Amino acid sequence: MNELEHWMRHALALAAKGRGSVEPNPMVGAVVLDAAGRLAGEGWHQTFGGPHAEVFALSSAGERARGGTLVVTLEPCCHHGKTPPCTDAVLRAGIVRVVVAMADPFPKVAGGGIALLRAAGVEVHVGLCEADAVALNAPYLKLLRTGRPWVHLKWAMTLDGKIATWTGDSKWISGEESRRRVHELRGRVDAIIVGRGTVVADDPLLTARPPGPRAPARVVLSASGELPERCQLRTTARSVGSDTGGPVIVYTANADKLVGWAADGADVVALGDGVSLDAVLADLGRRRFTNVLIEGGAGLLGSAFDERVGDEFHVFVAPKLIGGTAAPAPLGGLGVQQMADAVALDRVTSEPFGADVYIHGFAPRGGQSAGPPVTG
Template identity: 35%
Template sequence: MKESQKITDERFMREALRQARKGLGLTSPNPAVGAVIVKDGVKISAGYHKKAGFPHAEIEALKKLGGNAHGCTIYVTLEPCNHYGRTPPCTEAILASGITRVVVGAKDPNPGVPGRGSQFLKEHGIEVTLGVLEEECRTLNEAFNKYITARRPFLIAKSAITLDGWTGTSTGQSRWITNEKSRQFVHRLRAQADAVLVGVGTVLADNPRLTVRLRHSTKKQPMRIIVDTHLRTPLDARVLDRISNSQTLIAIGPDVSREVLERHEKSGSTVVVCPVDQGRIDLTALMDILAAREITSILVEGGSSIIGSVLRKALVDKYYIFMAPKILGGGNGIPMAAGIGPKSMDGCIGLRDMQVRRFDDDIMIVGYPYYG
């Protein structure tokens, strides 16, 4: 491929990525996808997938042209589908439109349809270019990729700590360690996740709403999940309110009485009985239960106990750590991750592909855990 063509392809794929990001947090269990249609080096249409069951990005872009894109090139962040699901296959619409070239960012990770979209297009005489800005396109849908291949939600953990590693004082106070800009970014993470998960300890200590509160409006609220083995969540807890149109799911153990369970169900919550492991909710089993409910991504915002639990179970796929320029001092604060740590440094959990970003004086570290 000529260098000039490579530069052109990357330019329009970046525009397709911008389109795709408009759908982040709205398309689950489908991926977020963007498409751009180009004629003689000029963008003439664009679209993105808005919601599961709605037209895919390619169809949205084609609709604006009346379905006629003769001689055009379409740039799409994910390989066009070639199967019937909630919507017809995009490959047939592309073929019927007269498009002569398809530029794809990432291949469809669905193990049930490996490469079929590209194969169909090639067999019908359409030029296909694969792998343009592939890493960016794959990262955009890292939650979908995990869900469709492993049938498990993509688990994102978040912690806010002082410079000396504490998430709260000895009395449990933690508001506020980080600044407003950091907290607004966390609301963006909530908006992009299917669900926000905390332990009952956080509910009892902080009485949070766990809703998205951004300066601009959001089109959806994530499901709120409480890990509560003995169902201690008060009926008047703010996390149970229905004003925000956000659903609440409480994961409980098998020993909770039917009477207590029914009181919570009558309040509008979904209560799910889970297996227990050493007296606590089996978080691995809970992930399977949530995957069956088409929850593809979960933001874990709980305290020290739940963070320690998901790390020990090697369930965390991505970790955001917000560090404020504050020193708590002493040795009796709340640690970032509770529980019994390893006896040697060889047992540490590492972060790969780490990135660092500043929010005024706060520092955000994000990476992908690897477990020894």
């Protein structure tokens, strides 16, 4: 690993500190090296609407930036948005070389920042650690490319592959350490999505405890519109906050059955004759949601699997046995017919969480396809 790669990997680690706080913006990290190649300053994009990584890094470097190198994980912006163009700050600081991991496909940038710097006489190199930069900002890139958010699928199951007993009891399959990890994940996404069955069976609040950087929207999919008259989601729909949760959004094909929910503060969205996951994700994308978490139950997770909308998987396996043919497995739906069609995850890791094992992986390819409506 050469010096520039070392500093780019350091910048990528800095960028990751913004996870959950900067979306729908990308995570960006930057390092300034002085003319002798020594670290002079560093920074990362910390909050949505706040200063960009380059500004933090250049500010911390001060006059030591003059004649130096900027190492940054994403192409510097060249347009006026919530903040001034970063290219202006780079030129004012006297930077003579910029090393960029990847170009920014955002239409108002899209190579313009690189071109502007080169036109001003700055030496610009693009592509160092590009694959890592792309992986880091995969949710941002997917939203730009498809108009849909990055979809996390999560479930906890027993060693024999069950998510509840045949009576529907599921508290608790996983241990405290695993549940803490789930709450950390909840606190970094824009929405938590469940189906009607989960609302009826578990009466969830769908919050992050303790609160994280975000108060995720609480999303329910119910084609029938048959939801409980009394439940935590309905009674807290107006009480938006870090403790009570984000806004409640209900997608349905029968909005007339949810007039009471709407009166209590829920955003009831009618979606034709059924509730297609693709239509739901398209609407969430229009709201600029970057990451969403589908928690179940089996029907919704099965629909997500059949439609191949999952991008990232979080599975907790507990060393417990339930048994019973009527006890549900995590994925309902149609499934695949042959093992040759099974989905093999990429970049799979596993680690112990107390007595449980956490398995984390990614879908082998991106993209979405419209599929059959979700029922329930």
